[in-house]
Amino acid sequence: MSATDTTAITRSVAEAVGPATVRVGRHGGRGVGVVAGEGLVVTNAHNLRGPTVTVTFSDGRVATGEVRGVDGEGDLAAVAVDTAGAPVVAWSDVEPQLGTPVWTVSPAPGGGLRVTSGAISSLNRAFRGPGGRRIAGNLEHTAPLARGSSGGPVLDADGHLLGLNTHRLGEGFYLAVPVNAELRQRIEALGAGRSPARRRLGVALVSPRASRKLRDVVGLEARDGLLVREVETDSPAARAGVRRGDLIVAVDGAAITDADDLFAALNEAGSTLRLTVLRATEEQVLDVSFGPGSDEAPGAGADDEVDS
Numbered sequence: 601m602s603a604t605d606t607t608a609i610t611r612s613v614a615e616a617v618g619p620a621t622v623r624v625g626r627h628g629g630r631g632v633g634v635v636a637g638e639g640l641v642v643t644n645a646h647n648l649r650g651p652t653v654t655v656t657f658s659d660g661r662v663a664t665g666e667v668r669g670v671d672g673e674g675d676l677a678a679v680a681v682d683t684a685g686a687p688v689v690a691w692s693d694v695e696p697q698l699g700t701p702v703w704t705v706s707p708a709p710g711g712g713l714r715v716t717s718g719a720i721s722s723l724n725r726a727f728r729g730p731g732g733r734r735i736a737g738n739l740e741h742t743a744p745l746a747r748g749s750s751g752g753p754v755l756d757a758d759g760h761l762l763g764l765n766t767h768r769l770g771e772g773f774y775l776a777v778p779v780n781a782e783l784r785q786r787i788e789a790l791g792a793g794r795s796p797a798r799r800r801l802g803v804a805l806v807s808p809r810a811s812r813k814l815r816d817v818v819g820l821e822a823r824d825g826l827l828v829r830e831v832e833t834d835s836p837a838a839r840a841g842v843r844r845g846d847l848i849v850a851v852d853g854a855a856i857t858d859a860d861d862l863f864a865a866l867n868e869a870g871s872t873l874r875l876t877v878l879r880a881t882e883e884q885v886l887d888v889s890f891g892p893g894s895d896e897a898p899g900a901g902a903d904d905e906v907d908s
Contacts, residue, residue: 610715633679643751806826852873
């Protein structure tokens with residue numbers, strides 16, 4: 601593709617998708633969103649801080665949006681807002697391939713648009729969501745993004761939506777949730793106010809690698825498992841007797857070696873779950889019961905910590 605072609609496509613993409621791209625949040629915003637339907641904006645869940653959010657359109661109009669649905673673990677949210685005739689972004693029906701040229705659009709500081717280009721550098725990439733669950737099947741691309749651009753569109757040469765930016769890898773690589781039938785269904789459900797519910801224990805956990813190091817520091821036997829950093833008050837874990845400093849080593853008799861093992865067990869859990877924990881040097885079995893309030897979206901976790 602020649603420089604002339606790239607310039608022409610960049611201008612075309614900006615004209616087509618710029619009016620469908622919004623800033624999410626006050627005073628420069630926390631992120632970006634796209635108009636996915638009349639009266640509906642889609643963005644990353646991590647861009648939200650409450651039941652309402654300020655949405656700024658490309659023409660400078662500012663409106664207050666109401667959060668309609670949130671998938672915290674999938675890092676996706678739908679916001680109901682008066683789109684006032686702003687165009688709906690067109691969805692791509694073509695499966696992206698390695699090397700496909702892509703463009704991103706986001707509001708620039710002080711007004712106007714920032715449009716960048718790159719290519720799809722990898723497929724089926726995974727990252728951990730805000731609470732630590734593994735999100736697979738993502739696109740990796742090289743179109744440069746400034747901070748505060750998450751939730752914005754990744755587009756093909758026709759200005760059709762290929763994905764939503766969600767995660768920065770560093771070194772010039774970025775991840776985006778791909779547009780497919782599943783994403784459309786998720787957005788439709790969130791727009792209708794149907795937020796997904798997932799079982800959660802109500803604990804913050806340290807990764808297995810860090811757990812082994814911490815136990816070694818205090819002179820305890822190294823064991824595979826997840827160290828409990830914090831227990832939420834009146835959570836299922838708290839009611840079962842889980843304590844800060846416990847090392848979760850098994851769930852329903854199956855050994856836990858990483859966070860994915862625990863999340864898989866929670867996904868399949870019924871009304872109860874049996875945890876085997878190592879408390880200092882003593883192994884204990886604790887029965888966790890799930891009732892009302894057990895299916896809330898977890899809070900944010902760091903690289904060496906996950907919430908469950």
